[in-house]
Amino acid sequence: MLEDRILRELEGIVGPAHLLVQPEDVLVYEQDGYVLSRSLPDAVVLPGSTEEVAAVVRVAREHRVPVVPRGAGTGLAGGAIPVGGGIVLVLTRMNHILEIDPRGRLAVVEAGVINADLNAAVAPYDLFFAPDPGSQAASTIGGNIANNAGGPHCLAYGVTTNHVLGVEVVLADGSVVWLGGKTLESPGYDLTGLLVGSEGTLGIVTKAVVRLMRKAEGARTLLAIFPGVDQASQAVSDTIAAGIIPTAMEMLDAMTLRIVEEAVHAGYPLDAGAVLLIEVEATLEILDRLIGQIEGFCRSNGAREIRTATNEGERALLWKGRKEAFGALGRYMSSLYLADTVVPRHALPEVMREIAGIGERYGIPIANFFHAGDGNLHPTLLFDGRSPEAWERVVAAGEEIMRVCIEAGGTITGEHGVGIEKQEYMSWMYSEADLQAMKKVKEAFDPHGLLNPGKIFPTGKKAAHLLQKTTTGIRPVSGELWT
Numbered sequence: 001m002l003e004d005r006i007l008r009e010l011e012g013i014v015g016p017a018h019l020l021v022q023p024e025d026v027l028v029y030e031q032d033g034y035v036l037s038r039s040l041p042d043a044v045v046l047p048g049s050t051e052e053v054a055a056v057v058r059v060a061r062e063h064r065v066p067v068v069p070r071g072a073g074t075g076l077a078g079g080a081i082p083v084g085g086g087i088v089l090v091l092t093r094m095n096h097i098l099e100i101d102p103r104g105r106l107a108v109v110e111a112g113v114i115n116a117d118l119n120a121a122v123a124p125y126d127l128f129f130a131p132d133p134g135s136q137a138a139s140t141i142g143g144n145i146a147n148n149a150g151g152p153h154c155l156a157y158g159v160t161t162n163h164v165l166g167v168e169v170v171l172a173d174g175s176v177v178w179l180g181g182k183t184l185e186s187p188g189y190d191l192t193g194l195l196v197g198s199e200g201t202l203g204i205v206t207k208a209v210v211r212l213m214r215k216a217e218g219a220r221t222l223l224a225i226f227p228g229v230d231q232a233s234q235a236v237s238d239t240i241a242a243g244i245i246p247t248a249m250e251m252l253d254a255m256t257l258r259i260v261e262e263a264v265h266a267g268y269p270l271d272a273g274a275v276l277l278i279e280v281e282a283t284l285e286i287l288d289r290l291i292g293q294i295e296g297f298c299r300s301n302g303a304r305e306i307r308t309a310t311n312e313g314e315r316a317l318l319w320k321g322r323k324e325a326f327g328a329l330g331r332y333m334s335s336l337y338l339a340d341t342v343v344p345r346h347a348l349p350e351v352m353r354e355i356a357g358i359g360e361r362y363g364i365p366i367a368n369f370f371h372a373g374d375g376n377l378h379p380t381l382l383f384d385g386r387s388p389e390a391w392e393r394v395v396a397a398g399e400e401i402m403r404v405c406i407e408a409g410g411t412i413t414g415e416h417g418v419g420i421e422k423q424e425y426m427s428w429m430y431s432e433a434d435l436q437a438m439k440k441v442k443e444a445f446d447p448h449g450l451l452n453p454g455k456i457f458p459t460g461k462k463a464a465h466l467l468q469k470t471t472t473g474i475r476p477v478s479g480e481l482w483t
């Protein structure tokens, strides 16, 4: 609990309506989309302007209170969980689109603008903001920037870092700076690039200048139906190896297809081993040729049928199934743990087989729907969260999946960030010298370690991400693991 005088200072900045301290009010901020941890904040503030964010950070700095920035809380790696308590600073009131410049193909937005709202606002200009995480109906541009979010269409367009020209940032001392701006290049160090993906540990993004893309002349959406994941994976590998980069190439396995179809009625086949949802955008001149080549790779790898969406309604329905897959799985099973990892595309068939084996060994159903074109896997472990024993199996299986992916030449996260979920795995990827170099960057930005502390860097404690400070008492693993 923060001292009264600190609370009075915070209330003086944001007003009583935007400071939450009662247990029943702060409860919903103890967790984000990561199911294995939770921790209560001491206070939640909802500032309405950059000046208010800066003033809150100055109070926090003076009293040495941690500050955890938060957008919509859809993050899947626990990045917005206040592991050491302190202030959760929620940016959702800062949701104004400040400028749309169709000629310059850019927009200036506050950090709390929802990704889908930005896209709806720029659509009349035939423009779009390319990063399209599955959470885009809820997640904020600030959260997308902090996690360097990806999405189905990032295969061709690149992830968030490729679409951010500048950011206004509140630094740990409460000062406000602009990094980058409206021009395509800024001289000197790429500090904008450094902030993108820094998960709220280097500064709080309050505004951003983002690039907008023009819609392609022609687009087509296909559903290729395969007997199994192996064949679909090979079709992905062959397509990209031939130098063709579809805008999106998403895979759904048999289990996901059945669960999604029951909930969403997207017209997915119930008897398929896997499908690829493929989207291609190009000039009309070359679209047919590209589609022909991709269909060829699908058929030579055993696709029994390739459906093409014939109108916008059919296209939207095919995508609805993919975008609502996580929700559909949640309808099917009470608790989901969605892992995020990347493997080289050529390793997809083998890694997918190993993941299936892990699921069988641990007795945990694993559904797969993922950005296959990037080799970015999302094995989703379905379990009954009421059973502490199930949590233990999920943690162990999740760790084994990570090891398999790294041994295949992959990495521990594709797009969801490190947060607390992956912090112990960082030492699998980096040497102590690498981690020390990263810590020096953190210290340069945040000498007192107040911005989103306890994230990204390994603590050396096994399963340190499974926290004690819970409200409901659900404790996934036994006590000694976090001592």
Ligand SMILES: Cc1cc2nc3c(=O)[nH]c(=O)nc-3n(C[C@H](O)[C@H](O)[C@H](O)COP(=O)(O)OP(=O)(O)OC[C@H]3O[C@@H](n4cnc5c(N)ncnc54)[C@H](O)[C@@H]3O)c2cc1C
Binding pocket: 032, 033, 068, 069, 070, 071, 072, 073, 074, 075, 076, 078, 079, 080, 091, 111, 132, 133, 134, 135, 138, 139, 140, 141, 142, 143, 144, 145, 146, 147, 148, 149, 150, 151, 152, 199, 200, 201, 203, 204, 205, 206, 326, 327, 415, 416, 452
């Ligand atoms: C159904 C579902 C589908 C998803 N699909 C995808 C996907 O396809 N691709 C993908 O990349 N992710 C996906 N995600 C994960 C998540 O939605 C993204 O990481 C998203 O960018 C998080 O945005 P948010 O506003 O919810 O941020 P939060 O969850 O609130 O925060 C995420 C991190 O960013 C920090 N942060 C938030 N706002 C700021 C700010 N203004 N300044 C500094 N730091 C900040 C937080 O401290 C935290 O570390 C999905 C999640 C769900 C639930």
